[in-house]
Amino acid sequence: MIVTVPLGVLKAGVISFRPKLPPRKIQAINNIGVGVVEKVILSFDDPFWRLSKTQPRRVFYISDTQGEFPAFIDASDSAGRPVLVAFLTGEHVHLLETDAEAMVDRASQILKSIFGDKYRAPTSVHVTNWGTDPFSLGSYSTPTVGVTAKDYEQLAQPVGQRILFAGEARRRTENTPGSSKAPWDPESVRRGASWVARSTCN
Ligand SMILES: Cc1cc2nc3c(=O)[nH]c(=O)nc-3n(C[C@H](O)[C@H](O)[C@H](O)COP(=O)(O)OP(=O)(O)OC[C@H]3O[C@@H](n4cnc5c(N)ncnc54)[C@H](O)[C@@H]3O)c2cc1C
Numbered sequence: 755m756i757v758t759v760p761l762g763v764l765k766a767g768v769i770s771f772r773p774k775l776p777p778r779k780i781q782a783i784n785n786i787g788v789g790v791v792e793k794v795i796l797s798f799d800d801p802f803w804r805l806s807k808t809q810p811r812r813v814f815y816i817s818d819t820q821g822e823f824p825a826f827i828d829a830s831d832s833a834g835r836p837v838l839v840a841f842l843t844g845e846h847v848h849l850l851e852t853d854a855e856a857m858v859d860r861a862s863q864i865l866k867s868i869f870g871d872k873y874r875a876p877t878s879v880h881v882t883n884w885g886t887d888p889f890s891l892g893s894y895s896t897p898t899v900g901v902t903a904k905d906y907e908q909l910a911q912p913v914g915q916r917i918l919f920a921g922e923a924r925r926r927t928e929n930t931p932g933s934s935k936a937p938w939d940p941e942s943v944r945r946g947a948s949w950v951a952r953s954t955c956n
């Protein structure tokens with residue numbers, strides 16, 4: 755069996771392993787942290803933030819409080835219509851969970867303060883909920899104070915030649931944790947493929 759659920763799901767203990775996972779594995783799951791980054795996706799009739807209609811433009815905002823909409827990414831070309839993706843981190847993600855409307859208003863206020871008369875209200879909005887979605891329970895793995903390389907090694911260790919662990923948090927090097935490269939990095943894929951081949955041939 756290959757377990758690829760996010761670290762947040764493993765931490766929450768919603769999956770029961772029988773027999774229980776070894777203490778060192780549980781310690782690694784507990785030691786490595788999970789951070790939350792959310793997105794507010796704003797759709798508009800007009801890309802009023804662009805200097806030219808065809809040239810994408812990112813908007814950066816320095817707030818008094820850390821994590822409050824530091825970047826609005828122009829995703830219009832991939833979305834096929836004028837779209838800004840606003841990032842939210844830190845304590846603000848909890849406000850998004852409790853009062854999404856207020857946070858969408860705040861994102862709009864920021865754009866209004868930057869663009870003045872050019873600003874147009876969004877025509878539709880979508881907010882993510884990576885932090886509370888039971889199938890993610892967080893966005894990215896993150897080192898915490900006291901975490902060691904051994905924790906990452908332990909997290910990736912198979913248990914009893916029966917259970918393999920793969921996915922974003924199981925790779926420590928080359929900055930791959932927190933990226934979609936991590937589950938597909940050559941070492942993980944090779945390890946998983948050869949392990950499956952051995953298991954099915956035995
Ligand atoms: C806001 C945000 C922005 C990102 N931006 C980028 C980026 O620009 N570039 C980049 O490279 N990466 C980015 N990433 C990271 C990238 O998306 C992840 O690292 C990658 O998707 C992780 O893949 P994974 O297979 O480990 O986990 P996932 O893709 O999360 O897959 C885990 C799977 O497990 C399933 N699952 C969960 N719980 C259970 C359960 N109890 N039982 C059964 N199945 C379960 C889930 O449904 C899911 O299908 C971003 C992530 C976030 C949150």
